[in-house]
Amino acid sequence: MTENQDLLLQTLFAEAQQDLSAEAFTARVMTRTQILRYRVAVGLICVALALAICAWLLALPAQEIAQLIVQGLNTTLLDLGDGWPAWLLAPVNNIASLFVLSLKGILTIRKKIIGASYKI
Amino acid sequence: MHKTQDYYPNCPEAMIVSLARTGDRSAFADLVRRRQSSIRNLMRRCSGDITLAEDLAQQVFIQVWLKIHTLKQASAFSAWLKRLAISVWLQYLRKNDALRDADALAETELAHNDTTSEGMDLDQALAALSNPVRLCIVLAYHEGMSHGEIADLMDMPLGTIKSHIKRGTERLQQCLSAYQDHKEKLQ
Structure with a gap:
């Protein structure tokens, strides 16, 4: 719904609408989404690796701290x-x-x- | 660069949206193919710069790719896409701090444009408007949205929207008067 629209502007806006070629644009968007997917995948792998390394490095100290806490509470x-x-x-x-x-x-x-x- | 292929030529859009929501890239490519023209035109009217408009339109579809799983109703895709496109444009304006000084800038530009209004086409005339005014005009005339819908979308008071549209329309009429005269002569 439109209110009190100027007819000349309506016409100009309608005329300015172009039917643009889809192929190249769609290809560019698909390439960008593909790059994004790779980046997200690489990011997730990096985070998983970082977590694994942290777990490996901190496992022993964390276990010792947990044991001390349990002993203290007991x-x-x-x-x-x-x-x-x-x-x-x-x-x-x-x-x-x-x-x-x-x-x-x-x-x-x-x-x-x-x-x-x-x-x- | 990717080769795209029309996998769903005769499918209803709601079905393609549903497929795209499940991560079907072919369906997504088909959605881009179907909707690219309107989004690119919208961005061209908003920005007045073809290169920027292309980049922003691509950003809109990347946002669609990232967020389409949040769309609850496939039938609401059209309105959702429009909202997303406006949001990308507003984000661009905020990022470039264009809204803050927009009014002052536009007034300066108008002062210069007053003498050279002849032959201005629509995009040039739109460029003479401040960003909020231009966006209101584009949404009203290009997208055919009501003042209330624009107010909701832009999160602005209805009175401000009406005032923007009135001001913008007057300004465009003024800028495009030469075009109108030329058209009348042709008729």
Whole structure:
């Protein structure tokens, strides 16, 4: 739909429309998309290689750090000896459970204060 | 350079669009072949420079190639392509900072063009307009879009679009008056 269009301009715009040859233009566009495809493929290969190299280089240090964290979180809070109380309280008698319970407590208090709902 | 071949001469466009969405390069080439003329003409009217228009039109189809999988309805391809073409043109203007000083520039150009308006063809006359005004005029006259559609597309107030089109039309009438006189004489 057009509003209050000038007739001369309408005519001029219609006359200026040329039926342009498609072959060369289409070929150029297809060549450019092909180049783009190669570039994307090369980029993806480079990223994959970089990730593989990083994984190879950092695998051992990352594993060591993970082990240290796990050991730290497993550290017992109270020495309860080797009896059944130690065995029974093992799931909560460590730094990891202290973290989880503290977080849960903080969120519960916050929820009560603010009145918002949180999920953990 | 690639040789292109018409693989789908009698297929409806919606079907070719659907094929192109799946990554079919032949279907995409066919879409380019079918739509290149209108996009190249649009870019020629917008830029007034054939070389630039060719490059921008190619960029439009590369964008189509990259984004066609996001097109939800194959039947909406025509409007989507038009929107993409305008977006490429606006990006070009923003990249070249052409919108900022466009009005001031156009006024300067108009002052020079006033004395030499005879024989100006449409593209030359369009070149005398500021970029936003020219785009509004091209969308209204070349694409046949309503003022409301242009306002939506360009994300501008309807009043501004109407004012741009009014101003542009007056300016073009002024620039092309010689052409009109010549045409009347011929008739």
